[in-house]
Amino acid sequence: MHITHKLIVDCSNMTYADFADKCLVALGHSPDFKLKADLPTDTVHGSVSIIHYDGYCEVTVECYHEHEEPTAVMSYGTISGRESTLAVATNIPSDAELIARLETLKGVV
Amino acid sequence: MANVVLSGNTSGAITIAAPDVSGTNTLTLPASTGTLLTTTGDGSSLTGINPSFGRVVRTAGTITTTSTSLVDVTGATVTITTGAFPVGYGFWGVTMNSIQGQRVHMNIMVDAALQLGTQGTYWNQEVAGLFTNSAFSGQSDVLSAGAHTTKAQWSVSAGTGTLVGTSANSAMFYAQEIK
Numbered sequence: 001m002h003i004t005h006k007l008i009v010d011c012s013n014m015t016y017a018d019f020a021d022k023c024l025v026a027l028g029h030s031p032d033f034k035l036k037a038d039l040p041t042d043t044v045h046g047s048v049s050i051i052h053y054d055g056y057c058e059v060t061v062e063c064y065h066e067h068e069e070p071t072a073v074m075s076y077g078t079i080s081g082r083e084s085t086l087a088v089a090t091n092i093p094s095d096a097e098l099i100a101r102l103e104t105l106k107g108v109v
Numbered sequence: 110m111a112n113v114v115l116s117g118n119t120s121g122a123i124t125i126a127a128p129d130v131s132g133t134n135t136l137t138l139p140a141s142t143g144t145l146l147t148t149t150g151d152g153s154s155l156t157g158i159n160p161s162f163g164r165v166v167r168t169a170g171t172i173t174t175t176s177t178s179l180v181d182v183t184g185a186t187v188t189i190t191t192g193a194f195p196v197g198y199g200f201w202g203v204t205m206n207s208i209q210g211q212r213v214h215m216n217i218m219v220d221a222a223l224q225l226g227t228q229g230t231y232w233n234q235e236v237a238g239l240f241t242n243s244a245f246s247g248q249s250d251v252l253s254a255g256a257h258t259t260k261a262q263w264s265v266s267a268g269t270g271t272l273v274g275t276s277a278n279s280a281m282f283y284a285q286e287i288k
Contacts, residue, residue: 017207017269020173036175037267040211047176051183053169062176071227080228083266084177 003095005102008056016052023048023059026101033089035061041070045089059102063092160194162285163187167202167274176264179216179229182272185261185282193254194288198224199246200261202280206234208268213241215263219249229262240273248287259284 011019020036027048029035034044046063064086071081093101113125146152165185172183189196196219204213216229223229224247232241249259261282263270274280 016171016173016271017205020175020207020269024175036269037177037265038208040177040266042177042267044175044177047174047178047180049172049174049176049180049183051170051172062180068178073227080226082178082228082264086178 002060002062003098004058004060005099006056006058007102007105009105010055011052011057012054016050019052019057020048020050022105023050023057023102026105027061027098028093028101032091033093037084040083041085043085043087045087045092061098064088065092157192158288160286160288161189161191162283163189164281164283167280167282168276169274171271171273171275173269173271174263174265175269177266179214179218179223179262179264182215182261182263182280182282185280186258187260187282187284188256188258189284189286190256191252191254191286192288193251194286195251196249196257196259196284197246197287198249198259198282198284199244200280200282201244203240203273203278204232204243204263205238205240205271206232206265206268207271209234209237211268212266213243213263213270213272214265215243215245215261217247217259218262219252219259220257223262224249228264231266234268240271243272 024035027035035046035048037044046061049060051058065088067088068086070083070085072083073081111127115123146155165187167184174180198217200215206213212231212233214229214231217224230245232243272280
């Protein structure tokens with residue numbers, strides 16, 4: 001599932017990564033709904049991609065609907081493939097809920 | 110006289126014809142022995158010799174991702190129609206990972222085939238907060254004649270990856286037929 005939501009907020013006073021973290025928190029990023037890996041071997045339930053335009057952002061949330069094991073392969077000392085596990089969250093928020101959560105950033109950021 | 114007719118020694122004739130409206134032009138023959146090429150003969154490769162190409166320059170809209178599996182770099186897609194030739198591709202941009210020691214991976218997909226392995230080339234965040242030049246280029250295998258889509262993809266090992274796309278620090282992606 002992908003949802004893309006245009007969010008008009010002023011995020012000019014922070015780094016791109018910091019604003020991405022704000023979005024993650026608003027979306028409910030937690031061990032049960034993990035949208036960003038802290039380590040390559042983490043289990044994640046989705047991802048967030050953001051286009052940071054001047055004055056607004058376009059946030060795309062992907063929630064994984066299939067379990068996928070890591071595809072890591074060690075070749076000549078270099079890791080290739082993906083080391084994380086893609087898992088299905090127990091309770092995936094609805095599109096409307098995710099959008100509502102993003103909207104809470106208005107007036108906060 | 111509109112035509113010059115050269116009769117064959119045994120039979121037939123070759124007619125050199127001028128256009129009805131010819132202007133004032135001179136066709137100079139080489140001062141050496143040789144054979145003229147035609148578009149239906151040995152000179153067929155002389156038609157359509159300009160290669161196909163395309164590029165995307167990202168000037169407004171830095172992008173971030175937390176995806177640990179490859180996702181499209183927004184807008185970095187070029188579709189060109191090629192002959193039976195390879196496609197050369199290149200990417201230029203500056204990237205960063207929010208976690209020191211983690212990586213930003215980049216890869217190229219031509220049609221459905223990843224070009225740089227299952228993960229791709231990558232840059233390790235050696236110093237926290239430091240943007241890194243993430244430029245690379247490559248070449249596909251020989252493709253079949255027809256339309257082909259080349260796109261850039263990226264992912265992170267962990268953390269948040271940033272690819273800068275501003276008027277000051279643009280990101281560029283290109284693909285061009287090699288012939």
